[in-house]
Amino acid sequence: MRMDELGYHHRHGLDFNIERPQGAGDWLLLLIKTPAIFQIEGEEIHATAGSYILYTSEYPQFYRTDPKHGEYIDDWMHFGPDEQEQALIKHYEIPLNKPVCLGDITGLSMLMRTMCHEFYSAHTHRVDTVNAYFHILLNKLHEQLESLAPVSVFSESNYGERLMWIRECIFRRQGYTWNIDDMAADLSLSRSRFQHLYSETFGTSVTQDIITSRIQFATELLKNPEIPIEKVAEMCGYASASYFIRQFKEQTGSTPSQFRKKI
Incomplete structure (x- = not known):
């Protein structure tokens, strides 16, 4: 094309x-x-x-x-x-x-x-x-x-476009410290309403999307053996390397060190 x-x-x-x-x-x-x-x-x-x-x-x-x-x-x-x-x-x-x-x-x-x-x-x-x-x-x-049915539960004048923008930002800014209350406030929604609309729109929670974006970014960074695991954790938005290691294993089945050895 x-x-x-x-x-x-x-x-x-x-x-x-x-x-x-x-x-x-x-x-x-x-x-x-x-x-x-x-x-x-x-x-x-x-x-x-x-x-x-x-x-x-x-x-x-x-x-x-x-x-x-x-x-x-x-x-x-x-x-x-x-x-x-x-x-x-x-x-x-x-x-x-x-x-x-x-x-x-x-x-x-x-x-x-x-x-x-x-x-x-x-x-x-x-x-x-x-x-x-x-x-x-x-x-x-x-x-x-x-x-001839809608592909989305939201109209252009509602929250669909702004939710999509938030999701795009999550997957572009993996190292950012996201705050769900701030996201909800940007849409003038309560925390619970925002989380419900996000899950209804994308079929996954905003928390899971944040984790997924960080782990995906981490798998790319781990391909470079010169970046210490502690630095990878920091670049992916984790304040604690130990928490990063635990969450990485939960999502991939391997620790960052094990993953790095495999590749």
């Missing part, structure tokens, strides 16, 4: 108006977060929030802000699928060149956000990672089209 450009949660004013009579020259996926007006084969279609449209490269594109609803917000992706990906889109019978209402696009939007982060990063494997996420996006879009 060739990825050209990505955009997440872009806001467009009342004067936003796209007119591409010959298409964009590449494929375009839009996740539509506010009502918008599309023109398809001469017919004006009012797309609702929670819809998507997948344009092929040469299909005419005419869409604009719906002035009755103010600004237009979307996620977008310009890309060129290869033959296998086009075959997969056809196999999944994903409707093309017309807006389709899914109801809740939060899960798809979260994937788009992650793809944006990778695409514009300096990560060594960013291209392969974006391609992998694209296939996941197609799978999830197909699943949702099959059931």
Whole structure:
């Protein structure tokens, strides 16, 4: 797949108006977060929030802000699928060149956000990672089209996006000393309500995610024999090396020293 450009949660004013009579020259996926007006084969279609449209490269594109609803917000992706990906889109019978209402696009939007982060990063494997996420996006879009049921219990205006951001931070900042009360306060929730929503959203507790992120980071650090185990513990956010060793063994079945010998 060739990825050209990505955009997440872009806001467009009342004067936003796209007119591409010959298409964009590449494929375009839009996740539509506010009502918008599309023109398809001469017919004006009012797309609702929670819809998507997948344009092929040469299909005419005419869409604009719906002035009755103010600004237009979307996620977008310009890309060129290869033959296998086009075959997969056809196999999944994903409707093309017309807006389709899914109801809740939060899960798809979260994937788009992650793809944006990778695409514009300096990560060594960013291209392969974006391609992998694209296939996941197609799978999830197909699943949702099959059931036309929400992929998430949260709407865009609720807590889903902010919970996802917290989770991303947990897995990026493994050495940070996380405080659940502070996380809950950031969302104006009680501690118990925050923990319940987090578990309901991701199928695991926030505490377990913190542990998982630290242990994953530790396994990478332990591959370098020059980093003492005490330093690994510190870099992973543990105040006590003994507690790190105990928790590492609980999660992996080996002590850090045993793990290091194995690799």
